[in-house]
Amino acid sequence: MSSAARVLAPALVAVPVALVFAAVVALVSGADPWTAVRALLVGSVGSASSVATTLLKTAPLLLTGAAVMLAFRSGVFNIGAEGQLLVGALAGTIAGTAPGPDAGRWVLVLACGAVAGGAWALIPAAFRIVRGVNEVITTILLNFVALYLVSYAVDGPLQEAARQYPQSESLVAGAMLWRPFAGSQIHVGIGIAALAAVAAGGLLSYTALGLRLRASGLNASAARLAGFPVTRDLAVAFALSGALAGLAGAVEVAGVTGRLYERISPGYGYTAIAIALLGNLRTGGVVAAALLFAALATGATAMERSAGVSAVLALGVQGATLLAIALSSTTVLARFAAVRTVAGNGEEAPDGA
Amino acid sequence: MDRAALSAGRRGSPVVTDDPVLELRGVRKRFGAVQALDGVDLRCAGGEVHALLGENGAGKSTLMHVVAGLVAPDAGEMHLAGRPVAWSSADAARAAGIAMVHQHFMLVPTMTVAENVALALGGLRPFRPERLAARVAALAAECGLEIGDPQRIVDELSVGEQQRVEILKALVGPTRVLILDEPTAVLTPDEVDGLFALLRGLAASGTAIVIVTHKLREALAIAQHVTVLRRGRVVGRGVAAQLDEASLAALMVESPGDLRGPARADVAPEPLVASRGAAPLLRVRGLRARDRRGALVLDGVSLDVPAGAVAVVAGVEGNGQTELVQALSGVARGTLASFEGDVVLGEDTIRSAADARAAGLAVVPPDRRRDGLVLGLELWENLLLAHDALAAAASLGVLDRRAAQRDAARRLAEYGVRPSDPRAPAAELSGGNQQRVVLARELGRVHLRAVVAANPTRGLDLVATVAVHERLRALASGGAAVLVLSSDLDEVDALAGAKYVLYRGRLAGPLPATADRAELGRLMAGVGVAA
Numbered sequence: 001m002s003s004a005a006r007v008l009a010p011a012l013v014a015v016p017v018a019l020v021f022a023a024v025v026a027l028v029s030g031a032d033p034w035t036a037v038r039a040l041l042v043g044s045v046g047s048a049s050s051v052a053t054t055l056l057k058t059a060p061l062l063l064t065g066a067a068v069m070l071a072f073r074s075g076v077f078n079i080g081a082e083g084q085l086l087v088g089a090l091a092g093t094i095a096g097t098a099p100g101p102d103a104g105r106w107v108l109v110l111a112c113g114a115v116a117g118g119a120w121a122l123i124p125a126a127f128r129i130v131r132g133v134n135e136v137i138t139t140i141l142l143n144f145v146a147l148y149l150v151s152y153a154v155d156g157p158l159q160e161a162a163r164q165y166p167q168s169e170s171l172v173a174g175a176m177l178w179r180p181f182a183g184s185q186i187h188v189g190i191g192i193a194a195l196a197a198v199a200a201g202g203l204l205s206y207t208a209l210g211l212r213l214r215a216s217g218l219n220a221s222a223a224r225l226a227g228f229p230v231t232r233d234l235a236v237a238f239a240l241s242g243a244l245a246g247l248a249g250a251v252e253v254a255g256v257t258g259r260l261y262e263r264i265s266p267g268y269g270y271t272a273i274a275i276a277l278l279g280n281l282r283t284g285g286v287v288a289a290a291l292l293f294a295a296l297a298t299g300a301t302a303m304e305r306s307a308g309v310s311a312v313l314a315l316g317v318q319g320a321t322l323l324a325i326a327l328s329s330t331t332v333l334a335r336f337a338a339v340r341t342v343a344g345n346g347e348e349a350p351d352g353a
Numbered sequence: 354m355d356r357a358a359l360s361a362g363r364r365g366s367p368v369v370t371d372d373p374v375l376e377l378r379g380v381r382k383r384f385g386a387v388q389a390l391d392g393v394d395l396r397c398a399g400g401e402v403h404a405l406l407g408e409n410g411a412g413k414s415t416l417m418h419v420v421a422g423l424v425a426p427d428a429g430e431m432h433l434a435g436r437p438v439a440w441s442s443a444d445a446a447r448a449a450g451i452a453m454v455h456q457h458f459m460l461v462p463t464m465t466v467a468e469n470v471a472l473a474l475g476g477l478r479p480f481r482p483e484r485l486a487a488r489v490a491a492l493a494a495e496c497g498l499e500i501g502d503p504q505r506i507v508d509e510l511s512v513g514e515q516q517r518v519e520i521l522k523a524l525v526g527p528t529r530v531l532i533l534d535e536p537t538a539v540l541t542p543d544e545v546d547g548l549f550a551l552l553r554g555l556a557a558s559g560t561a562i563v564i565v566t567h568k569l570r571e572a573l574a575i576a577q578h579v580t581v582l583r584r585g586r587v588v589g590r591g592v593a594a595q596l597d598e599a600s601l602a603a604l605m606v607e608s609p610g611d612l613r614g615p616a617r618a619d620v621a622p623e624p625l626v627a628s629r630g631a632a633p634l635l636r637v638r639g640l641r642a643r644d645r646r647g648a649l650v651l652d653g654v655s656l657d658v659p660a661g662a663v664a665v666v667a668g669v670e671g672n673g674q675t676e677l678v679q680a681l682s683g684v685a686r687g688t689l690a691s692f693e694g695d696v697v698l699g700e701d702t703i704r705s706a707a708d709a710r711a712a713g714l715a716v717v718p719p720d721r722r723r724d725g726l727v728l729g730l731e732l733w734e735n736l737l738l739a740h741d742a743l744a745a746a747a748s749l750g751v752l753d754r755r756a757a758q759r760d761a762a763r764r765l766a767e768y769g770v771r772p773s774d775p776r777a778p779a780a781e782l783s784g785g786n787q788q789r790v791v792l793a794r795e796l797g798r799v800h801l802r803a804v805v806a807a808n809p810t811r812g813l814d815l816v817a818t819v820a821v822h823e824r825l826r827a828l829a830s831g832g833a834a835v836l837v838l839s840s841d842l843d844e845v846d847a848l849a850g851a852k853y854v855l856y857r858g859r860l861a862g863p864l865p866a867t868a869d870r871a872e873l874g875r876l877m878a879g880v881g882v883a884a
Contacts, residue, residue, distance in 0.1 A: 206754065208747035211734055218729040224684050225724050227710035227740030 010278050010325050011288035018296055018321040022303065025313045036307040040317075043302020044295035050302065052186050056256060057294035059193040060085065060265070063248035064272030065279065065286040066197040067241045073204055073281050074237035075217025080124065080139025081245040082269025083146035084117040088246025090150050091116030092253045093158060093168050093260035096175030105174040109254045110192070110247060117246015118239040120146065125238035129231055135238075143269070151262050158260065167261035177255040189255035194287070196244060201283030203240075213237050245269060266297075274322050293318065372435055374399040374561040375420065375530050380429030382415055382585075389415040390426070391585035397530070397561045397578075402552055404576035404593070405565045408605055408814035409785035410771060411582040413565045414456065417532050420563070421453040422446030434529065450529030454519045454536055456565075456784055456812065457722070460507045466518050467503035473522040489521075496524050496551060499544075509646065511671030516540070520548070524555075531555065534565045535812065540669065542842060542874035549575045567814050569598040570843070581605055606816055633657030634834040635803045640680050640694035642858075647690065650676045652858040654694070658803070658834040663826065663850025666838045666860070667873050673858040674807055674838050675719055681805045681836070682716040683709035698803050698834075710740045713802035715795040717809045719838070725791040726779045733761035733775035736794045745799070768793040769817060785812040796824055803834040810844060822847045840877075842870050 019037050026036030044054050064081040071078035078084075092113035096105060124138035151166075153159075158168045177187040204210040216223040216230050217237070224230050248268065253260055271293055278292075279285025300314035373396040382390040390412045397403040407413045418424040420431065422440030431438050433449060440446045460469050467489040471480065486503040493500045498517045507515060516536070523531060531552075537545045552575060556562055566572050572579060573593050581589040581604045589604040635658040642651040651673050658664045668674060679685040683706040685692040696703040701712035709716070718724035726735050737743045737757060746757045761775035768789045770782070779787060788811060796804065804825065810818040825848060829835040838855070839845055845852060853862030854876040861876055 206752055207750050208743050208752055209750060211730075211737060211743065211752065215727045215730060215734070215738060219723075219727040221724050222727050222738060224687060225682055225706055225716060225718060226738040226743075227683070227706040227708075228738075228743075229707065 004284060008285055008288050010280065011285060011292050014278070014289075014292055014321050014325045017324045018292075018317055021317045021320045021324070022299075022314075025317055026303075026307055026309050029309050029313055031307045031309050036303050036309055039303045039306040040296075040299035040314075043306065044299030049184075050298060052184050054291070054294045054298045055190050056185055056187075057297055058290050059190045059255065060248040060252050060268040061271060061275055061293055062193045062197050062287060062290040063251065064245050064269050065275035065290050066200040066283070067244035067248070068272045068276035069279070069281050069283070069286050070200045070204065070213075070244065071237060071241035072276060073217055074213040074234075074241075075220065076234065076237045076241060077134075077136045078121065078124075078139050078238065078241045079136055079273065080121065080142050080269070081241070081248075081272045082265060082267065083139070083143035084120050084242040084245035085249040085252075085265055085269045086143075086146040086150050087120040088113035088117040088249030089253045089260055089264055090146075090153055090158075090249070091246070092250030093153075093171065096171035096254060097158070097169045102172050102174035105172055106177055106254050109171070109175045110250045113250020113253075114243040114247040117249065118243035120246065121238045121242020122235065125235045129234060147262075150260065150264070154261055160259075165261070168259045170259050171254060175254055176258060177251070185256065187255035189251035193248070193251060196247060197283055197286060200240070200244060201286075209233070209236070245272075278322070278325060296321065372399075373397060373432070374434055374559075375563070376430075376432040377416075377420070378430045378432075380416065380419055380431070381427045382412075382419060382424060383427055384415075388585050390419070390429075392429070393582065393585070393587055395563075395580055395587075397563055399529075399559045399561050400556050401578060402556050402562045402564060402576045404572035404579045405563055405582065406567070406569070406572055406579060406601060406605055407582035409783065409812070409817065410584075411605075411814075412585040413582055414534060414783070415585075416582070417453060417534060417563065417565055420446070420530070421451055421532060423453075447526070450527045451532070452523040452526070452528045452530070453532040454516075454523045454534060456534040458515050458519050460515055460518060460522075462508040463506065465504050465506055466500055466510070469507055469518055470503070470522055470525065473525050475526070492525060493517075493521055496521060498551075509644075511675060514671050528555075528560055530561045530563065532563045532565070535567070536564065537566070537568065537571055540840070542870070542877065544669070544878070545571065567818075568843070569601050569815075572601070573598065602815060605814070632659060634660040634699060635681075635836060636695070636697040637681065638695040638697075640677070640696075641692070642676050642680065642685060642689045642694075643691045644676070645690050650689070650858050651680065651694075654680075654855070654858070654860045656836075656853060656860060656862075658836050658851075660802075660832050660834055661829055663829045663835045663837065663848050664853060664863075665845050665848050665850045666836065666853045666855050666862075667840070667842070667845050668838065668855035668877050669840045670719065672856050674855060676858075677838065677855065678716065678718055678805055678807050681709070682706055682714065682718070707740050713798070713800040715798045715801050715804045715806075717791055717795050717804070717806035719807035721784075721787055721791050721811075726787055728780040729778065731776050731778055732765060732770070732782075732790060733758045735779050735790055736761045736764060736775075738794065739798065741800060742794075742798065764793045764797050765790070767797075785814065785817070788812050789817065792821060792824075796821075796828065801828065801833055803836070804828060805836050805838075807838040808840060808844075809837060810841070818844075819847075842873060845873060846870070 019040065022037050022040045023033035026033040043050050045051055064085055067081045068078060092109040095112040096109045120142065123142060124135040127133040127138045128135050154168055155166045160167055160169045177189045179185065179187045204214060212223065212228045212233050216228060216233050220230055252264060257264060275289040275293055276286055279289040296318045300311060300317060303309045303314040304311040375397040377393060377395040380390050380393045393416055405413050415424060419426045422443040422445055438449065467486045470489045471485055489503040498521050500517050500521060501514065507518065520536065536548065540548060552562055564575060573596060576593045579591055579593050579596060579601065580587055581601065583605065637654060637656050640651045640654040644650045654677060656664065676685065676689060679688055680692065680694065681696055683703045698712040698714055701708060703709045703712060722728060727738065737746055746752055758775045762773060765773040765775060770786050770789045770793065779790060792809060810821050813821065825835050825837065837848055851863040852868055852873065853860055854873060856877060856879045
């Protein structure tokens with residue numbers, strides 16, 4: 001099994017598993033399994049418009065997935081992509097609704113989103129560096145802070161002038177991302193997300209900073225002895241991860257919703273953790289897993305519409321699929337990989353020291 | 354030399370009066386393209402100590418892993434007390450009375466010494482920590498092993514102390530066959546004597562003991578029978594009393610011409626001690642440090658190493674070795690609870706690891722898996738684990754991966770690392786080969802003015818050990834200041850530098866040139882030193 005195949009395998013295996021679960025869910029809820037499976041397939045990738053919807057959902061998942069990938073490979077357990085995304089969306093909205101020149105405003109929106117996400121992530125970084133507080137706890141807690149911050153903003157200072165709904169004013173026209181296809185919501189942010197994910201992977205594999213981050217993440221003691229600036233690099237890892245997630249929030253506001261409201265993220269930042277792990281913490285795998293989860297979410301909506309399966313059950317397909325893949329990738333696939341390594345790798349050391 | 358005592362291949366096993374407790378016939382094991390074991394026979398009687406000798410990669414550890422149920426053989430038979438056995442797991446082997454002390458420790462680092470020993474004791478009954486600790490302390494005393502307070506966390510122990518816990522673990526429970534993989538590397542000469550006395554006692558009570566080692570002197574001192582492996586085959590076996598070091602050394606290596614320098618005991622190395630009054634290149638002043646438990650681990654350590662000289666600090670792990678290396682390499686301020694003192698290399702004061710690297714310091718840390726390597730990274734990446742080397746391998750922050758990998762392949766080949774593929778993960782290498790990777794990185798530094806190396810040849814075979822000693826001496830001859838910390842008296846002799854002894858954080862020395870092994874051994878064990 002080539003390394004590319006090993007990275008992509010879990011995401012690819014997930015497709016048939018998801019279809020089987022969809023059929024089971026349909027049976028349980030009294031619908032026709034075949035109709036449900038077809039709805040899931042057609043509704044996610046079966047037509048131009050469903051592909052577009054899937055791609056739209058892919059952008060934030062890919063960006064947050066890359067954020068988690070970069071953090072985890074640097075030894076930073078950033079569970080806070082959700083909060084960093086929300087803060088990015090908030091900052092992007094402020095930049096996109098503030099008075100000022102219109103032209104090229106979208107650049108400012110994206111930049112503010114990334115910077116805000118990165119700054120938000122530096123809070124848990126400071127806690128860890130100064131006081132040794134585990135970032136798993138701080139990043140989770142900060143997700144709630146971010147959520148209530150958005151909630152306060154759209155019900156207070158940022159609320160639309162009409163004061164009718166808890167949502168912000170619309171972004172100015174120049175703040176919205178370019179939509180190249182007339183009549184389609186497809187926006188340039190999807191390409192930006194793909195570029196950012198590739199850049200994150202490239203940074204880890206092809207730069208001196210990336211090697212330092214991975215070395216510190218795997219063995220801080222050895223990295224310290226090597227003379228690497230371990231503490232500074234740790235802060236950089238937090239900031240870069242947060243910036244990717246913050247960018248996701250800004251892209252969502254400037255590309256899709258056009259304004260900020262409380263439930264702008266259906267938990268992208270949490271799904272991102274599953275995506276990063278399912279993608280083996282490699283760029284190719286993260287792209288495949290982000291597409292898969294976006295397709296599942298889009299298809300689940302279609303299943304409800306065409307097959308009459310409750311959306312709640314349909315979304316359950318996502319969770320069940322993930323569990324099945326997690327199980328298989330830690331047992332069957334891992335065993336398969338181990339067997340292949342022993343049998344197929346002639347360079348393996350026979351430990352004869 | 355008595356060649357007649359050595360019989361090549363499988364013919365003419367020595368007469369073993371008792372029935373063998375452990376007998377292996379035609380054991381074969383293949384890892385990918387490597388035939389690790391190629392039809393190995395071994396007989397070990399109850400009451401016998403059997404030494405298994407061979408170079409890195411000869412198959413010694415693999416063979417012992419087969420016996421201990423950690424590796425399933427491809428072919429061959431195993432008999433325990435006359436009955437054919439095949440292990441389904443390491444637990445099955447342990448239950449049948451086969452215990453192994455591994456070269457790399459199998460301890461739970463976050464648990465106490467007592468709890469680790471309790472894991473070996475088995476059973477599910479709840480216990481009170483103090484009573485367990487008392488029981489473990491009693492066991493240790495019975496076995497003659499100094500393990501200190503059993504309530505200490507294993508992670509806080511030195512390598513040497515951890516190994517003693519490993520030995521204690523192996524000695525609890527029924528033990529018919531005891532396997533020790535390189536057990537003496539981190540023990541003082543006195544402790545080695547103590548261990549050997551203990552092994553003789555165990556053997557006298559009927560246990561079969563197999564000791565895997567590179568140290569011919571020790572093999573001949575403790576074992577009744579010797580088996581030599583090379584590239585997975587038995588190339589010689591014999592009765593220890595009829596053998597000498599030279600004939601064994603010749604058997605172990607493929608071309609005896611590789612045995613140069615100190616391995617030929619008749620040639621004493623030229624001492625590399627700087628003349629009186631030479632300006633020191635590496636200056637260490639008044640190091641005092643406390644660890645996280647508040648113990649004084651360095652107590653006023655000062656020494657000078659001039660350019661072109663070798664200094665050897667003899668001593669066993671746990672007497673301040675780890676902390677001294679941390680201090681010299683610039684990481685002490687971040688890792689120790691308190692630290693004071695000065696380390697100066699040339700004109701540069703070393704306050705951080707980056708300072709140390711910039712000043713041209715090479716560091717071979719005592720624990721290669723914890724501090725020397727990042728096991729999850731590939732070999733070429735591990736060769737870039739020095740701030741200046743990494744910066745040199747990148748332009749505008751982007752690594753020239755191809756050039757770095759090409760350079761890595763050359764250096765790995767130079768140090769005989771197997772596999773030599775720069776893309777192999779460091780975790781896949783055997784212990785000896787991992788040590789070679791660290792040496793290739795540190796001793797091959799472009800900017801090198803001084804070397805601090807702790808047990809640089811641990812886990813290396815005879816040929817590689819000689820090569821490393823020659824390399825260290827060559828670096829000194831080329832103008833570097835070389836400081837080696839070692840627990841191995843052979844190494845202290847081979848390096849022929851100024852001699853120091855580090856015991857309980859205090860440095861004694863430089864010792865007069867007349868100081869002999871016995872005196873060094875006494876000082877390393879703290880005999881005649883006010884504690």
